[in-house]
Amino acid sequence: MDRSSALTPLRAAVAGFARRHPADRWCVGLSGGADSLALTAVAAALKPTAALIVDHGLQTGSADVAAAAAAQARQLGCVDAQVISVDVGIEGGPEAAARTARYAALDAARGGAPVLLAHTLDDQAETVLLGLGRGSGPRSLAGMQIWDPPWGRPLLAVRRADTEAACAELGVTPWQDPHNTDPRYTRVRLRTEVLPLLEEVLAGGVAPALARTAAALREDNDALDALAAGHLAALCTDNGLPVAGLEDLPAALRRRVIRGWLLSVGASLLTDVQLRAVDALVADWHGQGGVAVSSPLRYQRLIVTRRAGLLTVASRPV
Known part of the structure; x- marks a missing residue:
């Protein structure tokens, strides 16, 4: 393996996930963005992988974006690439409604296989900040889990910059979702305004620190949940x-x-x-x-x- 490759940290992360959570095959939730394209490439090189592309139908040309992502998945070695069109409701706001529709579609299409999702360390940091701002307790501050069956997130220790560099090395062009720069979305403002300011004020390292905090809280939550389950069964x-x-x-x-x-x-x-x-x-x-x-x-x-x-x-x- 070329240790200078931009793909090296992604390969290590996905291979480690595969050892801890064995499966004969995978599905990957593919949006066409840099994170999911890089994950798809690495996953398809390790074991049979099907790409699941959800077309939310919320933007003009979304069907073309989905078709292009499916073509890229096949070029990257996926054994199958399926475009799934969904109807997005309104309950909980646009972000929550789209997420609900997406997860339901992925679950229905996975055919019993685990679904790998391309959330990165940067996504984890944003999730922790959202939970902190909403005062939603330690379970929310614990962020996303690496393995929450059937969902796998092998890139939670990988930076967004690594996935972008991997796509450049692979020679694939990621789709730039305009929603990812739209300040109407809370997560976008966290990404583009709040986290950069925290990095400046606290002299760097904020995103990894937030991810470490989430990992520590998950360990505490797991231990307390196990104790609580015993008390609940008895009471x-x-x-x-x-x-x-x-x-x-x-x-x-x-x-x-x-x-x-x-x-x-x-x-x-x-x-x-x-x-x-x-x-x-x-x-x-x-x-x-x-x-x-x-x-x-x-x-x-x-x-x-x-x-x-x-x-x-x-x-x-x-």
Whole structure:
């Protein structure tokens, strides 16, 4: 291997991922941008790889962009390249709606294979900053996971500059998504304004530091989640979650037990604010009313109440 190659850090990252998470074949989520093109090239050189290109239909000429990405995937050695057209809704805003549609399409098309996504260390740093700004708790600050089945992110320790250099070495021209420079999007402003300013003020190294913080928090979260799962299995009943046994747990552990229980009874997309409000039914009980938590059904919400020493959940129409 040519150690001076711009592809070297990407090859090392993807090969390391393959050793830790074996699979006979892969799919790659390909947008046509530098990150996903570089990942596609490296993945296809290691094992049979199919490129999945999602056409969101949000920009003029998006079908042409998707077709060009499919052609590049075949040139880079992919065994297959599939363009998937999706309808993007409006729930949660344009970024969230597009992401929801994209992940659903990739999951439906992967045919049981893992899907590699080209998120880099720079993406991880932006994700941590978003979570920090929103006050969404340590789970959000822990950022993206390298392996979150069926999603694999082997490039989380690789810089965006490395993928751009790899594409130049490969002689492929990445698509420049105009959304990536549109200041209407929060992530774009983080990338182009906030992170450069932090790098200047703190004399560099901010993005790697944020990524290290995310890795440390993921380790802590994994350990606490494992402990919480044991407590939940011991406490949970068919009638609800007993307050006795929860009250004496440390707050961080207690909220994780509550989170696991809520997910098991149908809640979704739980926020730190919601979890703390439910936790107050245990740790700061003074006869308060129920707490609404998120449900996957648009026209239904779930209400958590405390009654006779139990936390219970009931559904209510919105």
